[in-house]
Amino acid sequence: MKRKSSALSRIYTAVIMAFLYMPILVLIVLSFNQNKSRGAWTGFTFDWYRKLFTNRLILGAFVNTMIVALVSSVAATLIGTAAALGIHTMNKWMKKAVRMLTYIPIMSPEIIMGVSLMLLFVFVRTELGVPLELGLLTLILSHITFNIPYVIFNVLPKLRQMDSYAYDAALDLGCNPWQAFYKVILPEIMPGITAGFLMAVTYSLDDFVISYFTAGPTSQTLPLAIWGQLRRRVSPEMNALSTIIFVVVLVLLLVSNLSSMRRERRGRKAVRL
Amino acid sequence: MKKLFRLLAVCTFCMVMFAAPAGAEEAEFDEAYYGRFRGAGISINVFNWGEYISDGSDDSLDVNAAFEEVTGITVNYATFATNEELYSKLKGGGARYDVIIPSDYMIARMIREDMLEPLDFSNLPAFANIDEKYLDPEYDPGNLYSVPYTAGTVGIIYNTGSVDEPVDSWGILWDERYTGDMLMFSNSRDAFGIAEKYLGYSLNATDPNELRACAELLKGQKPLVQAYVMDEIFDKMVAGEAAIAPYYAGDYLTMSESNADLAFAIPKEGTNLFVDAICIPKGAQQKEAAEMYINFLCEGRVAADNITYIGYSTPNQAAFALLDEEIQNNPVSYPPDELLENTEPFLALDEETGRLMDQLWTEVLTTDQSYNKWLMPVFLIVAVAFSIGITIARRRRKIRDTLR
Numbered sequence: 001m002k003r004k005s006s007a008l009s010r011i012y013t014a015v016i017m018a019f020l021y022m023p024i025l026v027l028i029v030l031s032f033n034q035n036k037s038r039g040a041w042t043g044f045t046f047d048w049y050r051k052l053f054t055n056r057l058i059l060g061a062f063v064n065t066m067i068v069a070l071v072s073s074v075a076a077t078l079i080g081t082a083a084a085l086g087i088h089t090m091n092k093w094m095k096k097a098v099r100m101l102t103y104i105p106i107m108s109p110e111i112i113m114g115v116s117l118m119l120l121f122v123f124v125r126t127e128l129g130v131p132l133e134l135g136l137l138t139l140i141l142s143h144i145t146f147n148i149p150y151v152i153f154n155v156l157p158k159l160r161q162m163d164s165y166a167y168d169a170a171l172d173l174g175c176n177p178w179q180a181f182y183k184v185i186l187p188e189i190m191p192g193i194t195a196g197f198l199m200a201v202t203y204s205l206d207d208f209v210i211s212y213f214t215a216g217p218t219s220q221t222l223p224l225a226i227w228g229q230l231r232r233r234v235s236p237e238m239n240a241l242s243t244i245i246f247v248v249v250l251v252l253l254l255v256s257n258l259s260s261m262r263r264e265r266r267g268r269k270a271v272r273l
Numbered sequence: 274m275k276k277l278f279r280l281l282a283v284c285t286f287c288m289v290m291f292a293a294p295a296g297a298e299e300a301e302f303d304e305a306y307y308g309r310f311r312g313a314g315i316s317i318n319v320f321n322w323g324e325y326i327s328d329g330s331d332d333s334l335d336v337n338a339a340f341e342e343v344t345g346i347t348v349n350y351a352t353f354a355t356n357e358e359l360y361s362k363l364k365g366g367g368a369r370y371d372v373i374i375p376s377d378y379m380i381a382r383m384i385r386e387d388m389l390e391p392l393d394f395s396n397l398p399a400f401a402n403i404d405e406k407y408l409d410p411e412y413d414p415g416n417l418y419s420v421p422y423t424a425g426t427v428g429i430i431y432n433t434g435s436v437d438e439p440v441d442s443w444g445i446l447w448d449e450r451y452t453g454d455m456l457m458f459s460n461s462r463d464a465f466g467i468a469e470k471y472l473g474y475s476l477n478a479t480d481p482n483e484l485r486a487c488a489e490l491l492k493g494q495k496p497l498v499q500a501y502v503m504d505e506i507f508d509k510m511v512a513g514e515a516a517i518a519p520y521y522a523g524d525y526l527t528m529s530e531s532n533a534d535l536a537f538a539i540p541k542e543g544t545n546l547f548v549d550a551i552c553i554p555k556g557a558q559q560k561e562a563a564e565m566y567i568n569f570l571c572e573g574r575v576a577a578d579n580i581t582y583i584g585y586s587t588p589n590q591a592a593f594a595l596l597d598e599e600i601q602n603n604p605v606s607y608p609p610d611e612l613l614e615n616t617e618p619f620l621a622l623d624e625e626t627g628r629l630m631d632q633l634w635t636e637v638l639t640t641d642q643s644y645n646k647w648l649m650p651v652f653l654i655v656a657v658a659f660s661i662g663i664t665i666a667r668r669r670r671k672i673r674d675t676l677r
Contacts, residue, residue: 040511040531051330056337057350122367134367216368217318220351228352229323232524233507 024246031239048240055237061225062241064136065205068221072143073200079144080151080200081193085185087152088159099156102149110146114213117142121214134216142214143204150203151196158192301574302343306398310562311345317371317559317566320359322549323352325374325423327575327582334578340569346562363388363554370554371563377548378462380419381412382621389418390553396564399571399591407588410548411618419550420567421588423580425523426546426608426616427463428539430506432532435516440538443471445517447490452497456509456518459501461634462619463545464491467519470542476617479626488633492640501638510535521547522605523585537605543615548588 034043052058087098105113118134125132132138162185170180208223215224226238319337329335337348353359356379362368363383375383383389394400400420407421431440435454446455446467458464466476468487478484499515507524509515511531525537551567553560569575573591580587580596586606587593593601600606622630 035511035531036527042531054330054335055328056335057328057352060350118365118367122365126366133369138367213365214367215351217320217351217370218349225323225352227323228354230354230504231322232324233504235324 027239028243028246031236031243033236036233036236048236049244052237052240052244055235057220058222058225058235058237058241061220061222064139064219065221065223067136068139068143068211068219069201069204072140072147072204073197075140075144076147076200077151077193077197080148080196081155081189083148084152084155084159084189087156102152105146106149106153110207110209111213113146114142114210117145117210118213134214134219136216136219139211139215139219139221142210143207146207146210147200147204150199151193154196154199155189155192158189162188302569302572307344307565307569309344310565313345314347315345315559315562316347316349317562318349318351318369319372319566320351320353320362320370321372321374323354325352325549325583326350327578330582333582334575336570336575336579339575340566343569344562344565346559346565348566369556369558371557371559372551372566373554374422374549374551376619377410377412377550378619378621380550380552383552383554384413384418385621388555390555390557390560391417392420392553392567393560393564396561397568397571399568399573402571402573402576402589402591404588404590404593407548411620412548413550419552420571421548421550422570423523423583423585424546424548424588425521425585425606426539426613427466427519427544428522428525428537428605430510430518430520430525430528430535430537432510432513432516432534433536434513434534440517440536441541443467443519443540443542446519447471447494447497449497451517453499454516455498456506456515457494457498457501458519459503461630463519464501464634464637465630466545466619470540470544473542476545477620477622479623481626481629484626484629484633488637491637495637495640521585522608523583525605526584526603539608539612541615543617546613546616546618548618 031048032044032046033041034045034047035041087095087102090098117138121132121134121138124130166184166188167180170184171177175183206223207221208227211221211224212227215221220228222241226234229235229238327333327336329338337350340346341348353362356376359373359375360379360383363370363373380389397420403421407424408416410416410419410421413419429440429443429445431445436445436451445451446457458467465484465487468490469476469478469483472483472486472490474480474483474487500509502509506515506518506520507528510518510520510528513532513534522537522539525535529535529537551570553563553567557563570579571589573589573595576587576589576592577595580589580592581600584606587596593607604612
């Protein structure tokens with residue numbers, strides 16, 4: 001009885017895995033197809049990879065995407081962590097109210113956020129006279145805006161888990177407030193901050209809707225560039241680029257998992273000692 | 274073997290291109306004209322369709338890089354997917370563009386709404402290269418605002434393996450023998466255009482009764498249609514998943530490279546002749562540099578490389594003269610004049626007609642889908658029942674375990 005169910009569950013897992021990874025697999029295979037179309041396999045080639053590195057439009061979009069993702073998530077992590085520290089010390093009702101407010105950008109449809117940010121930028125320029133063109137700056141500003149809540153919600157639970165007297169104890173033992181924060185609180189909440197940062201990078205990388213409304217002529221991101229190709233056909237260079245991104249992410253994940261596994265093992269050894 | 278040689282040739286050519294990017298071009302372009310802004314640190318923002326400019330692949334000219342080389346002006350290049358997207362970006366008012374390339378009907382609409390800047394033709398010497406046929410078009414009377422960039426027709430692409438009769442009429446799209454083997458445009462304007470031409474109406478008909486007749490015709494076609502698609506046509510036709518599809522002539526040429534069985538026909542009832550043209554929107558801050566860019570696109574060699582990359586037809590005579598003879602004589606790209614006689618451009622529809630067309634199109638797409646009405650509720654009920662069943666089973670097991 002038991003064996004039968006495990007075979008079934010194995011098949012189920014295989015099907016789900018296939019469902020998740022088949023599209024990526026197809027994309028990787030097609031990035032080596034000589035033909036431009038997905039319909040016909042005419043031969044193996046590295047052409048698309050070579051062309052990718054000479055395609056200014058795609059590379060420019062890729063660079064923009066990376067700049068926006070990194071700058072916006074670093075800024076959002078700083079602001080979000082500071083905000084989480086502040087929220088943590090609020091009284092119960094204020095805390096609830098602020099948490100509610102922070103939820104709103106996450107819950108509301110992206111398109112509303114995109115349109116309202118665009119209207120805000122246009123308003124700032126036309127009514128207030130600030131020379132703020134839609135471009136890289138507005139794009140980064142809007143990505144920071146939608147990234148902050150993710151950081152806050154990753155850091156807050158860590159703060160709650162922390163022993164609330166640790167900070168006071170650090171002060172008692174001779175730390176000044178900055179040292180107490182730097183040496184005691186920060187290491188405690190670091191996993192939350194890292195998780196928030198990574199989440200911000202991810203959301204920023206694949207955001208389309210908000211970027212669509214807030215990007216200008218000088219700041220096209222990768223998702224926008226792919227969208228722009230839809231009238232004719234998505235060029236196979238995109239397959240090549242996606243493959244590279246997928247492989248890089250895979251390697252990064254493997255490295256980080258391996259290193260954390262090693263750390264865990266070392267930690268266990270230390271406990272045993 | 275031949276293929277291998279060609280590949281090798283391309284490879285070496287690319288290497289040469291890497292080694293000396295656009296080195297020989299300066300002599301070709303008039304320095305007195307193009308050199309005016311050198312060193313001034315000017316940049317222009319260009320907004321074009323995706324995959325719609327030669328980008329240096331396959332030994333062609335990288336147009337933007339060459340322009341920067343020749344003039345010293347920086348090009349910020351961004352792309353859009355539909356005319357409507359371009360329109361809303363401009364209307365939104367947040368971004369500044371200097372050069373845009375909309376299609377004919379969108380140009381007419383933008384002119385009507387005063388969104389385009391009149392061009393200074395004394396600053397566009399290469400405009401003389403444009404074929405007379407494309408001057409003074411209906412969408413831009415007097416050619417005040419636009420310079421034609423590409424042109425093309427809509428026709429029927431079919432697979433000669435499955436269709437052995439000669440195709441010369443839109444009627445084949447209503448032929449029951451090809452049930453499930455045909456594709457159809459998923460955008461309302463092109464789909465209605467086909468019905469309008471088949472019924473002998475104008476592509477810009479505003480009579481509600483004519484539009485309703487077209488909608489009825491399209492509803493009748495629906496059971497025969499495999500799918501309503503746009504760019505999926507490329508893959509489906511090349512792979513032979515469908516036998517007949519109406520689409521743009523230039524894209525047929527791209528498809529036929531991958532599948533030699535495909536053929537193209539312009540129906541005798543007439544069809545749509547579209548033109549995409551270069552314009553400068555109101556609010557452009559570098560108008561003179563933008564005109565320089567337009568002029569550069571009109572240079573014979575640049576336009577020739579562009580059109581080879583895009584695959585559509587060029588309205589530029591100097592470019593036409595530089596093309597391979599094989600392409601010049603290709604009736605798909607450059608159909609004989611008698612076939613073009615019946616063609617008609619799309620013009621901007623008035624708001625009321627546009628709304629009626631959208632509404633009728635929604636009707637066309639949603640008929641015969643009543644069976645779908647029950648699918649979702651049944652699915653939901655099954656899902657709910659399933660999860661309730663799981664919960665009950667689990668609870669029972671828990672009770673049994675605690676009893677034990």
